[in-house]
Amino acid sequence: MAGKVWFITGVSRGFGRMWALAALERGDKVAATARDTTTLTDLRERFGDAMLPLELDVTDRDGDFSCVAAAFAHFGRLDVVVNNAGYGQLGFIEELSEGEVRDQMEANFFGAVWITQAALPFMRKQRSGHIIQISSVAGLFTLGDAGLYCASKFALEGFSDALASEIEPFGIHVTLVEPGLFATDFAGSSAKRPDQMPHYARGHQESAAALADILGEPNDPEPTAAALLKVVDAPRPPRRVIFDSKMVPVIKNFYQHRIAVWEEWKDVT
Ligand code: NAP
Numbered sequence: 001m002a003g004k005v006w007f008i009t010g011v012s013r014g015f016g017r018m019w020a021l022a023a024l025e026r027g028d029k030v031a032a033t034a035r036d037t038t039t040l041t042d043l044r045e046r047f048g049d050a051m052l053p054l055e056l057d058v059t060d061r062d063g064d065f066s067c068v069a070a071a072f073a074h075f076g077r078l079d080v081v082v083n084n085a086g087y088g089q090l091g092f093i094e095e096l097s098e099g100e101v102r103d104q105m106e107a108n109f110f111g112a113v114w115i116t117q118a119a120l121p122f123m124r125k126q127r128s129g130h131i132i133q134i135s136s137v138a139g140l141f142t143l144g145d146a147g148l149y150c151a152s153k154f155a156l157e158g159f160s161d162a163l164a165s166e167i168e169p170f171g172i173h174v175t176l177v178e179p180g181l182f183a184t185d186f187a188g189s190s191a192k193r194p195d196q197m198p199h200y201a202r203g204h205q206e207s208a209a210a211l212a213d214i215l216g217e218p219n220d221p222e223p224t225a226a227a228l229l230k231v232v233d234a235p236r237p238p239r240r241v242i243f244d245s246k247m248v249p250v251i252k253n254f255y256q257h258r259i260a261v262w263e264e265w266k267d268v269t
Contacts, residue, residue: 004232005075007031007068009058009115010085012039014184015134015221019082022225024051031071033058033085058085058111059103068118080232081119082132083112083156088149088186091194092203096148100194108152113159120167129172130232133160137180137247141254143214145207164239173237177228180244183218219244 006023010016011032017039020030024047033056034040040053052074054067072078089096089104116131123129138146139153157176164174181187196204224243231237242248262269 004028004079005031005071005077006080006082007033007071007078007115007119008082008084009033009056009111011043012036014084014186014190015179015182015224016082016084017043018221018225019084019228020051022229023080026229029075031067031074033067058083058115059106061110061114064111064114065118068115068122072122077126078119078122078129080130080132081115081123082134082228083115084132084134085111086134086152087190087192088146089152089192090145090149092145092197092200092207093147095194095197095200097194100192101148104148104152105155108149109155109159112156116160116163120172123172124167124170127171130237131160131163131172131174132228132232133157133174133176135160135176135178137178137215137242137244137251139176140178140242140251143207143211145204145211161239174239175231175237176240177231178240178242178247179224180242180247181215181218182221182224182244184221187218214250216246 004023006020006028008016008020008030011020012034020032020043023030024043029050031052031054032040032043033054035055035057037053037055043051044053052071054070056063056067058064068078086108089100091100112133119129119131133156135156136153138150139157142150160174160176167174227243231241242251
């Protein structure tokens with residue numbers, strides 16, 4: 001179904017930009033947020049009033065609420081909210097500063113909570129809507145050297161899963177999108193890394209090898225746009241969807257191992 005109104009965070013580049021473009025190209029309307037709105041100028045020039053540029057750092061709670069309200073005021077409805085803005089804070093847990101830990105949760109978890117809370121009153125009144133939370137395969141299993149990033153996506157998964165049951169009676173859907181590794185700026189200029197502690201030198205080498213082995217070569221992000229459109233157009237969208245088919249056996253293996261350990265320890269349980 002065409003003619004949807006979207007609110008997408010982090011449209012300056014990467015997935016957010018691709019998905020905003022795909023929605024606009026098929027005739028949908030998009031409220032697009034970016035920390036630097038000059039990154040949105042070309043989209044605004046090309047799509048005019050169908051595209052509303054909004055300046056937003058998602059860690060700014062007041063800004064989150066006012067941008068969602070501005071999008072509703074401009075378009076008169078809100079069909080799809082995509083909590084996409086985020087980044088990967090790498091590093092072993094002991095290496096991370098308080099600021100790095102808090103900043104990661106502010107962007108990847110709290111930002112999504114505030115945007116979701118801001119959108120719900122409009123969607124409840126409409127009795128329709130779809131909240132898309134951009135999680136990660138790192139919201140399903142953990143990777144050494146990415147523990148904090150995993151924690152932020154596990155937190156996103158936890159609140160979104162519970163939320164889905166709460167808002168189903170109002171006709172509002174929640175989908176957690178769980179991508180594997182894609183060639184956006186995510187693992188490049190966007191990734192943050194603390195100073196490494198010498199004690200973990202070997203651990204870092206092993207984690208890097210494990211990460212490369214598990215995640216494989218970065219995927220081309222382009223096909224994710226068509227996949228996302230399929231999800232938002234589904235009459236009964238999934239609660240979770242993985243983007244990257246080679247991740248499915250890895251995730252199944254992770255859960256099978258978890259169940260096997262519970263079985264092994266059932267006497268103690
Ligand atoms: P990207 O190319 O680095 O883009 C990240 C986007 O998030 C940029 O628009 C960035 O804005 C924005 N952003 C980061 N922190 C923000 C903040 N505090 N406030 C507002 N915007 C902020 O990476 P991407 O792959 O498109 O990442 C998008 C989402 O996909 C993230 O949530 C990421 O965790 C998730 N994801 C990515 C992968 C992957 O392999 N690519 C895999 C799994 C999940 P600036 O331009 O201002 O920095």
